[in-house]
Amino acid sequence: MAVLIVIIIALILIVWCISTYNSLVRLRNKGDEAASGIDAHLKERSDLIPNLVETVKGYAGHESSVLENVIEARSRASSLSGSERTKAEGELSGALSRLFAVAENYPELKANQNFLDLQNQLARIEETLANARKYYNAVVREYNDKTMMFPSSVIASLFHFQKREYIEIDESDRERAEVKF
Numbered sequence: 001m002a003v004l005i006v007i008i009i010a011l012i013l014i015v016w017c018i019s020t021y022n023s024l025v026r027l028r029n030k031g032d033e034a035a036s037g038i039d040a041h042l043k044e045r046s047d048l049i050p051n052l053v054e055t056v057k058g059y060a061g062h063e064s065s066v067l068e069n070v071i072e073a074r075s076r077a078s079s080l081s082g083s084e085r086t087k088a089e090g091e092l093s094g095a096l097s098r099l100f101a102v103a104e105n106y107p108e109l110k111a112n113q114n115f116l117d118l119q120n121q122l123a124r125i126e127e128t129l130a131n132a133r134k135y136y137n138a139v140v141r142e143y144n145d146k147t148m149m150f151p152s153s154v155i156a157s158l159f160h161f162q163k164r165e166y167i168e169i170d171e172s173d174r175e176r177a178e179v180k181f
Contacts, residue, residue: 020146020155027143031164034136038167041129042077042089048125049074049096052118056103066102070095086167096122133167140164 053067073095077088103115144163147156155161 020152024161030139034139038132045125055115137166
């Protein structure tokens, strides 16, 4: 009878270990999928930027420093990865904000249908990116909780599941945007 009880306990532990391991793998894969989704949206935004810059250039060609900053920020963001890329993407967002501020000075540009379409597409992409980042951070929170909380932390440490980093915004992006009419 005692042997049967030991076997049952051992089977329960084995099933628990397998289940915990599989849930950690599932969460890690969800995190990888969420990160890939963010990359796809960043690529979409990156592909849209040259069209936007060319449209603005036609109306505001003498604002070349703003246009060059957008192009430079896009190139830098495309070539980096990890936390460096996150920071560069924040700089790109700032450069795009300055580009739209310049566009405010050109009424005929603001009325241009191509510019309006590009601006709407960019706004849609930015909203989608924000949602993708929220989803990624939610998955990372769940994964990190599981890797750090006992008893699943035992399995996580045995199989070298590492804590993942959240996507955080840069300090400069936390500042309040100034709107003037």
